[in-house]
Amino acid sequence: MKPITDAEWTKRPDLPSLVTALGADECRYVGGCVRDALMGLEAHDVDLATRHQPAEVVLRLKNAGIRTVPTGIEHGTVTAILDSGPVEVTTLRRDVATDGRRATIAFATDWKEDAARRDFTINALYAHPETFEVSDYFGGLDDLAARKVRFIGDARERIREDHLRILRYFRFHARFGSEPADAEASDACRELAATLKGLSRERVGWEIQNLLALPDPSPTIARMAELGVLAVVLPESGGVQVNRLARLVTAEREGGVEPDAIRRLAALLPPDPAIAEQVASRLRLSNAQKKRIKLDAARTEKDTLNPRALAYQLGMEIARDRLLLLDSSVGDLAGWEVPRLPIKGGEIVAAGVGAGPQVAKVLQTVESRWIDEGFPDETRTREIMAEEIAHLA
Template identity: 30%
Template structure:
């Protein structure tokens, strides 16, 4: 039987919620064992904010479902094939997974078999700091015998043989980078070589899984410092010098944080625009994210050819492309050119400017006798362009007068 190795001086507030205490009562009442597991225990011990709370149990999914039949907590079968169900009650939810061992792995997913041994379950996890367990009394269990010490050392260490863990799930190479960023650990040269050896298998990963992992990686503001070793390890490949990419990202992060304008999607855009043809993966963006990235790229080209940033130019771009996107493109431009192009006044002006709405509509022109059709659209667009050129100053009456006097050839 697994024994505790340490006890917290005080049970965390999140662990004292009635929802989790009820889970302990029901599972233990059904003859099972249950523990908090993974990230919530790791983050509590590292004194980091606890976000996702997961649990593990010796009961099978069917036994868990049966145990909660009379409880107000409902069971949703969200991952039965992997031994996972989700417990839900009054807006709270928790994934609870049966202890398991891998039977077959292919680098992307695993076929598992259930077990009742905590030590056996720990051997299939990625890093020792993610194997730690906690019970309802705040007692800590260390099934590998190494996790607690690695927490104290702030060290990310693979469970058992690193090569075996990687081949079980190729994404673990990126996860290793992410957790190393979290504890600010340098990447060891032997692991860079090991990642390089396994890098060809990255092509097996879905773009959705890689994008999701990079989304988590980019939560860390020290991410640019790891790009060079990531390229050496074959985890990413750039079309330009990786040191230049890292430098721009660092400068963008510094400037954007200083002005409280940091946007993770902009960092994604910079990475996406810098990837080389031999990059081992592709990102998977939503339509909205893709439009954002494409506009950033176009705006950067426009900004690079401007000798100076007039108020009108910045307002025009903000009006047509959106203020948020224009601000981000301006920050990236400043990051790329640093002090020789930095213009705090332009940044402040754009940040504080309220984007106006064009005061004229097609219905206004129809009310004046203009027929619906292509010409109406052309007149409206031409009037809007005139309004923008006039620095957005003319009111509705002036815009209407200009539209009615427009000398446009019939279509």
């Protein structure tokens, strides 16, 4: 594993002032930033855990001239606003009661007690803010070295506390795990898969999108299908769709196309716009995402006949999606920009065609021929226009 001090975030110039305000022995870097630093990965968020209660955190940071935002103060989280980026500062906690969707917490002062309420061992690593010495209470360092995603304590208990941890498990396994997967975790996810039905659709949709955005989620998605988890959160999928996702990932890689969660979600659905719309609504996708997945679902084999015409008619994004989903090459679109028709209706009128339906008809015919001829230049387009006007005589 890499030294934590190699990570870019540890070099942020304003972190020491935050640590000084809280007291170096009263706070620890925790979670993803520590895990990712040890793996040599870029961390997108920096989180601090502290013994101080939220009101004390706010007071200390105010006295140090650091602005705060109470982003989750009821759960003990205050966001420190630094020039180099925000840092979430969260008071140590312990669970008082859980119901699978939310937890009632109490503030704590013991680092191990706080670690015990976290989900996976690799997420319960704490680093001293000055020495960067790692505190590991549940074997997270060994699991990280072995690329093993393992629940802290009893997997079933962890899932009963928060049902979303099933989906988080698969997302973390797709990102950090190796085979064979942890047997206890797999068994627990299979047994408790039905509990996912009680979660908010937004939370489920967010987790699915984050999983599908990873470099290659297809083996993990296939395992979710085998364990009966996928059928709960995405019943429209099936064996054929899971196989299509694997082919799509390969096609993206071979075509030099960046991974995309919505395209991959479309691969898991039948090519049916009505079904795509239902899924998009259920997962609370944005309007833009809903429109895109419906267009992806309307794909047919005819789309592969003229990729550039497809891109002109529907846009580059949809054309690329459809071709990849149809196991067709996107080579014709590489480095190509969608052109504009070189003429407008006013030019047809100026050429002697009376304003009205005939102008639209000529323009439509010219555009159709222009597409069929492979988008020729302006000179050739005007020749086509002249030919069509001559036909009106």
